[in-house]
Amino acid sequence: MSTVSSLNPFEIFFQDSVYLELKNHLYSYLRRKDEIRKFLAGTGDGILLELGSGISPVTEVGPKTVFTDISWQALEFLRVKENIKRVAAMDAVRMAIGTGRISTVVCSEVLEHIPDDQSALEEIARILKPGGVLILTVPLHAYLYAFDDRFVSHERRYRMRNLAESLRRLGFTGFRFSKVMGLFDKAAALTAILIFWAMAPLMKSREKKANRHVILKWILPFYKALNRIYCFLVKWEAKIFPLALTNVILISCRKAGLAE
Secondary structure, three states: OOOOOOOOHHHHHHOOHHHHHHHHOOHHHHHHHHHHHHHHOOOOOOOEEEEOOOOOOOOOOOOOEEEEEOOHHHHHHHHHHOOOOOEEEOEOOEOOOOOOOEEEEEEEOOHHHOOOHHHHHHHHHHHEEEEEEEEEEEEEOHHHOOHHHHHOOOOOOEOHHHHHHHHHHOOEEEEEEEEEEEHHHHHHHHHHHHHHHHHHHHHHOOOOHHHHHHHHHHHHHHHHHHHHHHHHHHHHHHHHOOHHHEEEEEEEEEEOOOOO
């Protein structure tokens, strides 16, 4: 995800191939991607737009999939490094897309970064066809806002009832909800930021870069295995514990009207 005009610190960190592989096997990325895949089933074969894809999209590349982001650097990375051709740089609050042109919009961990999130939701509603699907993931609960949210430039956390009501006013219906991650994820995020701060001098050291790569490549298989296990734990913790302890929620809904 990227919602600023240049790559954020995590994206700079992960432009390196080894670090990018670490990111793309991170439990939280795997968890969101898996849950979104389930909700995409049966959404039709029209144009699918992923909003704020950054350098690691959560949807699969397809003949009618378009990846957008405000960061042209992120999209250039996708185009050159990942050979993804259907990309478009645009602001979520002013999308250069005709009204009613898109069948499905996926917006995962993006809305909370946008200062004028209501305008972004209005734009999503505008570009969707009648009957079009929105799949949205956001962080929940203001009382969980902490330094990890500030570090990744979260403008806010959401109250599910208020967000759902905003979507209803824009003409969305047929709501489905899924608790994606809970407090295990929050604890891991807080820990990760502390580790990132501690490792920052090492990451900037060119002299130690080669040794760092050797170490990371050696631990990569263990890292992948541990993240798969933690992804499983996070999934079931979110399912078992109540909404009040949910860190990330998925909302799926349809724009009112008959699908074309």
